Amino acid sequence: ILNVEQSPQSLHVQEGDSTNFTCSFPSSNFYALHWYRWETAKSPEALFVMTLNGDEKKKGRISATLNTKEGYSYLYIKGSQPEDSATYLCAFRTTDSWGKLQFGAGTQVVVTP
Amino acid sequence: DTGVSQDPRHKITKRGQNVTFRCDPISEHNRLYWYRQTLGQGPEFLTYFQNEAQLEKSRLLSDRFSAERPKGSFSTLEIQRTEQGDSAMYLCASSARDYNIDTQYFGPGTRLTVL
Numbered sequence: 001i002l003n004v005e006q007s008p009q010s011l012h013v014q015e016g017d018s019t020n021f022t023c024s025f026p027s028s029n030f031y032a033l034h035w036y037r038w039e040t041a042k043s044p045e046a047l048f049v050m051t052l053n054g055d056e057k058k059k060g061r062i063s064a065t066l067n068t069k070e071g072y073s074y075l076y077i078k079g080s081q082p083e084d085s086a087t088y089l090c091a092f093r094t095t096d097s098w099g100k101l102q103f104g105a106g107t108q109v110v111v112t113p
Numbered sequence: 114d115t116g117v118s119q120d121p122r123h124k125i126t127k128r129g130q131n132v133t134f135r136c137d138p139i140s141e142h143n144r145l146y147w148y149r150q151t152l153g154q155g156p157e158f159l160t161y162f163q164n165e166a167q168l169e170k171s172r173l174l175s176d177r178f179s180a181e182r183p184k185g186s187f188s189t190l191e192i193q194r195t196e197q198g199d200s201a202m203y204l205c206a207s208s209a210r211d212y213n214i215d216t217q218y219f220g221p222g223t224r225l226t227v228l
Contacts, residue, residue: 041194043218044156098168101148101156104155
């Protein structure tokens with residue numbers, strides 16, 4: 001993997017259902033993996049920053065895991081609500097960058113009542 | 114509101130015109146970043162400032178693009194002789210280094226449309 005890839009590109013979830021999606025990134029020169037939530041017409045909101053292999057982070061009904069050896073992170077949403085509808089972006093930072101983030105194209109989540 | 118602010122939120126211009134965007138970071142943040150997002154893509158890094166020093170520029174930043182952060186506070190991004198390919202969302206982010214991990218906080222972006 002040379003770039004950050006996110007899958008799926010979009011998904012539709014029924015309210016109350018749980019869902020998860022993937023971010024894949026280069027496993028070499030890993031420094032940090034960021035997750036953002038971006039709602040239409042708003043600023044991207046920082047969810048998590050993860051640095052260590054095996055890291056797990058949780059914020060309310062949203063959680064994330066990190067595997068730096070194989071180069072992937074999962075984001076989970078438990079009991080999806082309409083307000084979870086957004087594009088979820090992951091971004092990868094290498095050890096040799098000044099802080100430059102390399103973003104994936106995002107997973108667009110639509111939660112329907 | 115103490116978040117990152119950007120002005121204007123929307124800009125429509127004709128091809129060949131110059132445009133300038135402004136970013137006001139969170140006040141105590143010394144790092145400032147510009148990114149650009151085009152349709153269907155994630156944000157792409159353009160440039161980075163630490164205080165007033167511009168430390169990194171992407172190859173995406175052609176000679177028509179210039180960014181400044183004159184007093185280490187707000188920043189401006191200018192695009193000269195705009196082209197239709199410059200149409201995009203321009204995002205600004207700021208961060209303060211904390212334990213070597215700096216979360217970047219984003220503004221709402223400036224959406225540029227070049228006709």
